[in-house]
Amino acid sequence: MDRKEGVAMKQDFPLLKQHMNGKPLIYLDSAATTQKPQPVLDALHRYYTTQNANVHRGVYALAATATDLYEGAREKAARFVNAHSARQIVFTRGTTEALNLVASGYLRPRLQPGDEILTTVAEHHSNLIPWQMAAKQTGARLRFLPLEADGTLDLAKAAPCITPRTRAIAIAHISNVLGTIHPIQELAALAHQNHAVLIVDAAQSAPHHPLDVQALDCDFLAFSGHKLYGPTGIGVLYGKRELLAATEPVQYGGEMIDEVELLDASWKDAPWKLEAGTPPIAEAAGLAAAIDYLEARGRDTIQQHIADLTAYAYDQLSTLDSLTLYGPKKRGGVVSFNLGGVHPHDVATVLDAAGIAVRAGHHCAQPLMKWLGVAATVRASFGIYNTRADVDALTAALREAKGLFDV
Numbered sequence: 001m002d003r004k005e006g007v008a009m010k011q012d013f014p015l016l017k018q019h020m021n022g023k024p025l026i027y028l029d030s031a032a033t034t035q036k037p038q039p040v041l042d043a044l045h046r047y048y049t050t051q052n053a054n055v056h057r058g059v060y061a062l063a064a065t066a067t068d069l070y071e072g073a074r075e076k077a078a079r080f081v082n083a084h085s086a087r088q089i090v091f092t093r094g095t096t097e098a099l100n101l102v103a104s105g106y107l108r109p110r111l112q113p114g115d116e117i118l119t120t121v122a123e124h125h126s127n128l129i130p131w132q133m134a135a136k137q138t139g140a141r142l143r144f145l146p147l148e149a150d151g152t153l154d155l156a157k158a159a160p161c162i163t164p165r166t167r168a169i170a171i172a173h174i175s176n177v178l179g180t181i182h183p184i185q186e187l188a189a190l191a192h193q194n195h196a197v198l199i200v201d202a203a204q205s206a207p208h209h210p211l212d213v214q215a216l217d218c219d220f221l222a223f224s225g226h227k228l229y230g231p232t233g234i235g236v237l238y239g240k241r242e243l244l245a246a247t248e249p250v251q252y253g254g255e256m257i258d259e260v261e262l263l264d265a266s267w268k269d270a271p272w273k274l275e276a277g278t279p280p281i282a283e284a285a286g287l288a289a290a291i292d293y294l295e296a297r298g299r300d301t302i303q304q305h306i307a308d309l310t311a312y313a314y315d316q317l318s319t320l321d322s323l324t325l326y327g328p329k330k331r332g333g334v335v336s337f338n339l340g341g342v343h344p345h346d347v348a349t350v351l352d353a354a355g356i357a358v359r360a361g362h363h364c365a366q367p368l369m370k371w372l373g374v375a376a377t378v379r380a381s382f383g384i385y386n387t388r389a390d391v392d393a394l395t396a397a398l399r400e401a402k403g404l405f406d407v
Contacts, residue, residue, distance in 0.1 A: 005097040009297075012037040025317040026390045027117075031176050031204060031334050031381030032359055034229045035146045036290075041291035044231060047282045054253060055281055056272075066281055072189025073284035074271075076291045076375050081221065082212040088244065089272040090237040091279055095127040098222035098237035099170070101274060103130035104285030106220075106239075106247040107168055115138030118161060118169045118196075120145050120153070121371045124176050125364040127201040131170055131298040140167070150328040151178035155186055168198040173205035173221075177363050177379065179310065181205075197243065204332055206236075209385070213238050225283060229384075230247045230290030234283035237274075242268035251276040253300055267280075298333055302384055306333040309382050309391065322407040323398065326372055332380040338364075339398060339407030344376045347401055348373045351378075354397040 010016045013102050018025050027035060053066040056205045069251045069353055071086070078086040092098040103403045107117070135142045138347045164171065169191050172180050184200055191198040197219035204212060206223035213221055220243065225234040239247065249256055256276040258266040267273035285344050289396060294302060317323055322340040339347050349359035362369045369375060 013385055021353055022357045026356045026393055028358050029378040030383035033226045034383050037293050039184050039293050040286045043285045044282055057235040070281050070284050074286040078290045080291050081238050082214050083238055088238055089242055090274045092235040094224040094235035095222045098235050099126055100130045102220050103134045104156050104250045108134045111138035111140040113166045115140040116165045117142050118145055122175050122368045129171055137361050151180045152328050154183050159190055162190045164194055166194050168197045171203040174332035177336050177365050177368055178327030179334040183387040184216045208302050208333055219243055225287040228290050231283040231286035234280040234287050249273050312388055313391045316391055335375040336379045338377055342405045344378045347378050350401045351397050356397055357366045362382050
């Protein structure tokens with residue numbers, strides 16, 4: 001994907017045609033949420049105007065259409081991560097709900113005092129707090145794999161931490177702050193040698209990094225639709241089939257039941273037993289359209305575009321004195337930095353005035369901020385619609401900010 005293709009692709013995203021503060025919008029916050037291409041918006045509109053009905057139980061034609069649409073989206077999600085079967089895909093509200101489902105429905109019932117859960121200090125709160133709670137409620141212990149100074153994981157140092165007491169390793173595929181790409185396949189092998197499960201937060205990797213759960217051999221993997229150029233309100237949890245079968249529901253009600261008596265009930269098989277209530281049908285249609293959109297452009301091509309653009313951004317920002325970059329040079333599509341002693345919110349405000357949207361704060365990773373020795377950072381994150389021209393505009397605006405703040 002060259003610069004011209006990136007510019008042309010912006011035309012697929014209606015919101016990117018807007019101006020911000022009188023200037024063309026440069027959107028650099030895709031790690032928080034991506035913009036939506038027209039085919040996704042069309043799929044949502046089409047569902048609500050021509051396909052809207054509840055799923056699974058209706059026998060009339062419209063309900064059958066909606067059911068086919070919903071279960072067809074499950075099939076697409078399964079192919080997207082190369083799962084053996086669509087029955088290994090659970091639809092959730094997002095990565096957060098998916099990880100909480102694993103923590104409460106699978107892991108917590110299997111934990112005993114003295115058991116250990118391993119994670120890292122760099123995790124998003126959604127991949128930390130569920131394990132904190134599981135440990136507190138069972139007497140298990142939460143431990144942290146050591147990270148190198150740049151946030152990378154040294155497997156030789158991590159391996160001794162994984163012991164027969166380890167019940168689970170929960171880790172992000174790509175850090176939402178540092179962009180660190182972790183060695184998932186190797187961690188899976190270490191986990192399985194000790195009869196532990198590997199749980200992967202793929203919220204940042206799924207949009208731009210081809211996923212193959214069979215090759216990775218992870219046990220659970222979660223990502224969000226809204227970071228995948230799809231709608232909010234839907235996420236995907238992949239699980240190995242026997243593990244999903246062993247996962248207990250954490251919500252109860254309609255859709256997930258098999259038989260109900262006055263004093264007892266039984267559940268459907270997975271994944272349906274884990275999807276209580278009316279599911280996100282319209283959102284599933286939008287997610288399917290987003291997957292189609294990405295696959296039509298080529299996932300390897302997208303990965304290379306993001307890698308090239310991020311490397312270019314790292315190099316350009318490195319030319320600015322007084323600017324500190326965090327994380328390794330080889331990374332996923334985010335760059336986090338601070339400009340001298342200027343508060344990140346002030347930097348983001350100046351960039352906003354230039355029409356550039358970035359994120360500033362702790363990025364739902366407060367323990368990582370403490371580990372870095374900062375209160376917050378500025379974060380620019382890239383999508384398939386971004387180009388080198390966007391990076392050049394960011395660099396120029398930061399150079400002006402340096403003069404404004406005299407740093």
